[in-house]
Amino acid sequence: MDSRVHLDNISMKFGDFTAVHPLDLDIQSGEFFSFLGPSGCGKTTLLNIVSGFLEPTTGSVNIGNEPMAAVPANKRPTSMIFQNLALFPLMSVAENIEFGLEVRGVSKAERRKVSDRLLELVDLPNSGQYRIDDLSGGQKQRVAIARALAVEPKVLLLDEPLSALDLKLRQHMRTELKEIQRRTEITFIYITHDQGEALTMSDRVAVMSAGRLQQVDSPIELYRKPKTAFVAEFVGENNRLPGKVVSIDGEQVVVDCGAAGQFRGQMGTRLEPGQPCGLYVRPESLQAATAEDVNRLDVSVETVNFEGAHLTLETRHAQLPTQIHVQADQRAYGGQVEQGSTLSLGFQADETVVLPEDRPLETADD
């Protein structure tokens, strides 16, 4: 089944407000693809364009090489799982799942077979007769998945479907969603502002901000090689050391951070000598300095948070404007650091990314 999704020059304007700036995107057949970004970044708008609920201002959507421009929302090979699930409260579980088939004129016996099979798939066997209100949050979630799968969509669209669940269930459902995706081989397009969800489940993630694609990459590439300051700051925790490019040496950049010293890092995107930039280093990349370290930073500890496997240290360097967060193995530091201790930290140039100054991070309001 070809369930490739191709967005060609898609953009969306609401009056004077541009929700999505023109973008192109190819989502592979059977891929678990996520749109990650703060609320208001345009990700839900994109989902509504793919599902046909919104007509894009420019551009076209192709699913499985077929143009969708003339196909109304109720005829598209997509199926959506809504943020609030939008199950039909006046119908039973089975009727909910069978609704899409009822629309297509499938016989009652045939429909029952499908709903039984799907209830099996989502681990809710023999619960077709229940009322929606009798189900727990996690069970409703599964019914919503089964209902969306019943119509055998090429593409499943998921609009923050886990946001209503409690933490434990959310983590469990992540594994489950991934497993269902693997078994059904349907293309999943997942919308979330929760990076944990995007990183754990997705094959690729598109990070969005203010209606623009920031970076489209695998989760590990996003984490290790962010291409914009927004991605570096939005995905995972990062320490940002502001500075200026001194020189460029192949893929490596030497950055001058004023009184804090000079550091070497990987070039994230094109940079010019003299350009203001940010040097990004992850909390777990900061280790006790050794003789070989090119990058060294002496800090004093302000707070120690013991979190079991590791410690989170909030430290400060006298010449830097923000705190430096360090995530350390409890075996390395356990019981040895306290408020006021001084630490000599070292970090690898290839675990450090240098990126040009960006507009300040748009704050998410949820």
Place this chain on the structure above:
Amino acid sequence: MIKQLTARFGRPMTLVVLLLLWFWLIVLVLLPQLIMIDYSFKPNLIPSQLGGPEDVYTLGNYQTLIGNDIHRTIFFKTIWSSILVTVLTLLVSYPVAYFLAQLATAKQVMLIALLLVIPYWINEILRTFSWYLILSFQGPLNALLLGLGFIDRPVRFLTGDGGVLIGMVYAYILFMVFPLYNAIESLDNNQVRAARNLGAGLIRIHWRIVIPHAKPGIATGCIMVFMLAAGSYAVPALLGSPGSRWFTQIIYNWFFEGGDWNMGAAYAFVLLILCIGFIAAVMKVFRIGLGDIGK
């Protein structure tokens, strides 16, 4: 409840409120009805015969209704026409209510609600009279239809039931639109989108999602419109023809033309029973309780 009231308003004020409530319920609601029922089982006597040997309880008044072919026919015709008015009002109001509740912007809701309410600032008789003018043989509606070429000679709208039906649908549309609006407004728009996403077309979305959700509102609207229609006097009196008399007109005639209050009371009581029966039937058909209607 009395404890809460006492705590909030003090004992004397609570007493006043409760007394007023009971006065309203007993003297203004229950007692008149009971007197009417009492009247309906007594013959119409001149004052000197009151308390005499003929002043006994009898079913005579009701037997008159059952025995009178014309009155009986008008009674059933009133029921049937009121049902027709109810169904027509529902058909006209549903799209308006759905638009207001799910599609319209806040500004549009304000504007349309205002347009719907403005006619009600005018007395019902005057509103009905304006329809009398619009529908009359040489009135503006006929002129318009003739001008547009839809008809080649004027239509007698006011002969038969047509005028009465139009007038009533117009008069009671608000009593249907607002309960429907309330019910449909509480429907999560994602339900509609989900149904559409699963492939449902317009009709199925309404039949399977919106209408089941709006059921209590539909029942409330239908009950209100039916009762208003069955009990209406002004509209059939003004827009009706001799062939489309309403049962209320006969009741009126017994009271004010015939001077027979006892007969009128019996006829009115039968109409009351009919309306209660209709409410019970609608509640049964829609499988809803009294609590749902109150919402």
